[in-house]
Amino acid sequence: MKSYDVVVVGSGTGGQTAAHNLSQYGVSVAVVENSSTPGGVCALAGCQAKKWYYEAAETMARARDLSGKGVTAPPEMDWKTVRDQKRAFTGAVPDSTRKGLDAAGIDFIPGTAAFRDPETLTVDGQPLKSKFIVLATGARPAPLPFEGAQYLVSSSQFLELDGLPPRIAFVGGGFISFEFAHFAARLGPAQQIHILEAGPRPLGPFDGEMAAHLMDASRAEGIDIHIDTEITGIEKNNQGYVVKTPGKEDLYADMVVHGAGRAPAITNLELEKGSVDFSRHGIVVDEKMRTANARVFAAGDCADTVQLARVADYEACVAAKNILAELRGGQEAVMDYRAVPSVLFTLPQYAMVGATEEALQSEGIRYSRAMATNLSWPTYRRTGMKHAAYKVLVDHNNRIAGAHIISDNAAGLINIFKQAMIHHQDAGQLYWEHVMTPYPTRESDITYMLKPFVKHDPLAGL
Ligand SMILES: Cc1cc2nc3c(=O)[nH]c(=O)nc-3n(C[C@H](O)[C@H](O)[C@H](O)COP(=O)(O)OP(=O)(O)OC[C@H]3O[C@@H](n4cnc5c(N)ncnc54)[C@H](O)[C@@H]3O)c2cc1C
């Protein structure tokens, strides 16, 4: 039996990042993967794949916003061509993943990994020896508790459709439903688009006031958002699907899409046998990404942390560094989730970093805020965007505690606040650093968001 320093389970972004980072230090690594299409969700059916639809949808959204401002006809959209372009990209991923591992001297082992006991990992029942293990098995659509859940189209299937039908219902009011509903509103023959959220509000991790504003922007595009909607069943008939919600009218759709959360893909790992603790939220890890079994680490969507691609990568780097510290000596690393940016790729985007206002209130943290909605800065007058908004929260030391932006390129703008948080920067100082930003740009608009935090002596930060 061949033995390795490290066996990584999963060839998604987390698994590949761990494997490549370890291998470049001369550590012997194998990656175990049970899918016939290695490469993981982000590249094949997540972040990268969906962005093909986002780019086309953004063009449509911009054209519609500019109608009456010199753009006389919106472009025509062809979902199938976008899908084919996406496929041309995703189709190459499995091969390039295998080749990349091979070029780095990392063995690729096809099969399903599972623990036999705390010391033994098996692949399709055959033991595989290693000093350390990194679990990076990802997540999959969460099982849902109502009848007819088998009719739901998964996010992966949605991205593979030949075209969109006119009536679409999205189950769940989170990332996937909002993004895909916005794509459908721009790229499909949409007559009815519904988002059905079980809780009292959608977009739970985002700021309530800002989420409400994004809901207004969504409704303006014809997306109906239903809250407190418990689905008891989905029935199929010859006209499509009937979504049953007690106390409310039946809802009719041609397609019902799963956007109700992703559960860690850990059931086939037999974690109990490996003495690896877990909950329904994922594998329990400490700040070094170590599990309850000291020689087993976990990273990415399978861990009970945050389900985002670059979080998976960072966690994988932390795990790799801590394994290297044990194998070779050297410094250890820990995770810090305080400045993780999230972006909803809706149109406009909603990007946030740090705390929501509700979180600061519930933790009793003193803060001040600057907020404005329906921004009429020249940027948005030029683009015709009606729902641009921001909220900046600073703590009692005038440092950024949270930032929330609804805009085009909100993803780029939020990075400025992320950097400021990492470096514990004073908000007034951040203002001065942005006065000489190239003008006029989204980035130079940041001074308008920060001006309220320039304290006392107005020129003090110069
Ligand atoms: C529609 C969609 C859009 C998204 N958009 C974004 C976005 O814009 N930005 C962002 O940051 N994040 C986004 N995400 C989340 C992001 O895709 C994930 O956080 C990321 O892919 C997680 O990577 P991972 O390596 O942890 O897992 P994965 O990429 O899921 O990889 C896990 C791998 O492990 C394999 N595996 C599982 N069990 C076993 C086993 N027992 N043995 C062997 N192999 C196994 C699987 O086959 C898979 O290849 C999106 C997700 C979805 C679904």
Ligand SMILES: NC(=O)c1ccc[n+]([C@@H]2O[C@H](COP(=O)([O-])OP(=O)(O)OC[C@H]3O[C@@H](n4cnc5c(N)ncnc54)[C@H](O)[C@@H]3O)[C@@H](O)[C@H]2O)c1
């Ligand atoms: N842009 C991005 O970064 C991006 C995009 C897509 C997905 N993702 C990642 O993938 C994860 C999964 O995405 P998601 O949108 O499926 O989940 P989500 O966790 O973002 O949202 C799920 C929503 O569904 C609701 N819900 C749960 N069960 C329900 C039910 N039975 N009926 C109605 N509503 C129900 C929840 O209350 C929640 O609001 C996200 O949490 C995110 O981490 C990220």
